[in-house]
Amino acid sequence: MSDSQPITQAIPVTWRSRFSPKPGLARLRESWIAIAQIVLAATAAFLLAHLVLGHEAPMLAATVSISSLGLARDARPGRVLETVIGMLTGILISEALRLVVGSGWWQLAVTLAVTMLVARFLSASPQFAIAAAIQAAIAMTLPLGPVPFARLADGAFGGVMAIAVTALLPRNPVTAVLRDARAFFAGFDAAAARLVSALRRGDRLRAERGLEKARALQAPLDAWRTSLESGRAISRISPFLRGRRAELERHARILQAMDLAMRNLRVVGRRIVYVTDDGRPLPVPAEAMGEVARAATLVAASIDDISQEPIAREALLSIARRLDPAAMLPGAGLGEQALVSAMRPLVVDLLVATGLPPGEARAAIPRI
Known part of the structure; x- marks a missing residue:
């Protein structure tokens, strides 16, 4: 029987190698500017909608800012603007249908269907339709606003802040x-x-x-x-x-x-x-x-x-x-x-x- 060493051998794997913090730290290093953009835009949009419009909880101002910026590497102003327009389209359709048919489970189904059909007609981008549908669903399920289309103004604040932050606090x-x-x-x-x-x-x-x-x-x-x-x-x-x-x-x-x-x-x-x-x-x-x-x-x-x-x-x-x-x-x-x-x-x-x-x-x- 040969005494030579085997060609292959087991390599012990410790918990440190399985749960290394390096990938997570690398992601943080790459994303901290994007995180700062999102936090600043969402907070500023919420405060402006609250202070200027007098809305008690302008949640859509924050959600539009967060969703339009995102953590993706592609932060082109055109892409951000397209996402903002998609979300405002969803809010507009939701607010309009709510005035006509009210709110409820079947009204939510109608709102989502109409929103996605309109969004697909307006843009070839699947993300445009999804962004519109998400905001339409949020707007439909929230309590009624103080005045009609108030949430559209909240979303507009969020979109403006997202575009402003893209220009004034750009990712490197x-x-x-x-x-x-x-x-x-x-x-x-x-x-x-x-x-x-x-x-x-x-x-x-x-x-x-x-x-x-x-x-x-x-x-x-x-x-x-x-x-x-x-x-x-x-x-x-x-x-x-x-x-x-x-x-x-x-x-x-x-x-x-x-x-x-x-x-x-x-x-x-x-x-x-x-x-x-x-x-x-x-x-x-x-x-x-x-x-x-x-x-x-x-x-x-x-x-x-x-x-x-x-x-x-x-x-x-x-x-x-x-x-x-x-x-x-x-x-x-x-x-x-x-x-x-x-x-x-x-x-x-x-x-x-x-x-x-x-x-x-x-x-x-x-x-x-």
């Missing part, structure tokens, strides 16, 4: 954008590194795994796009984010280029799967792809440090000038030359991400 968009951009580039680097390793070893399995990683980049790219669009929208109305607009526009240019680069990385990945089918190492394409991957890390560094852009650009220009399949791989088969050809659009996209105009980026590639 750059923090979210940087976090999501880093996550995307980490995935891009991992996919490219796996594809380079596959070429060096002639390993089809590694190539397939690299292609899988490249295909999985869509989710982090979408998250990056959502946080960026939210940040750009907030910066247009917030006086405190005026200085961030140029930085966010630069991020938008990088994201657009990296969206195309991601798609071309998948094309390259499919080529690598094909050429590694025979198990033969391909050192020349591997070196070229390795240079592209290293240049992509410089593009990633430029997200935080704009001074890295010209460095990344020069590195990519050096690669681009040599991407002639016939010159790089004289006498090689069509599969290898097609692989080098597939790298050309990828390098062009990365050059555009560094700020080079698309025409100049394309001109840097040798004609074939």
Whole structure:
């Protein structure tokens, strides 16, 4: 019987590892501004409705503020405004029907049906209809207000405060954008590194795994796009984010280029799967792809440090000038030359991400 150690062994799991506070603390760190926005908007709306309108318990002023802001990463003013309009629509329909048919269980059913039908007609967003229905249900079940449509005024106070807080106490968009951009580039680097390793070893399995990683980049790219669009929208109305607009526009240019680069990385990945089918190492394409991957890390560094852009650009220009399949791989088969050809659009996209105009980026590639 062998005395060698087993390949696998049990790893003890303690209660500390099961109930780690780190994820919760990370959520708090990311959400504290959103929480401050909600608390301030809801409290201010409640007080204004109470003091200005004289309403004893203007609950809808608070609920509209809370629901329209939320904790979601997408805090675009347009989204907040759309949610506010949806909730005011629900309150308006509920108050109008209550004057006609009164309140009760069947009146609640009629109110919800009418509200959701009208909301679906007005907006394609499912959230719009749900927001309207929730506020309609609350308005229908609360005691009668002092005057007709008083609760509509409460909701309007809540909506105004939500939009005002979005502009005057904005969530820091750059923090979210940087976090999501880093996550995307980490995935891009991992996919490219796996594809380079596959070429060096002639390993089809590694190539397939690299292609899988490249295909999985869509989710982090979408998250990056959502946080960026939210940040750009907030910066247009917030006086405190005026200085961030140029930085966010630069991020938008990088994201657009990296969206195309991601798609071309998948094309390259499919080529690598094909050429590694025979198990033969391909050192020349591997070196070229390795240079592209290293240049992509410089593009990633430029997200935080704009001074890295010209460095990344020069590195990519050096690669681009040599991407002639016939010159790089004289006498090689069509599969290898097609692989080098597939790298050309990828390098062009990365050059555009560094700020080079698309025409100049394309001109840097040798004609074939």
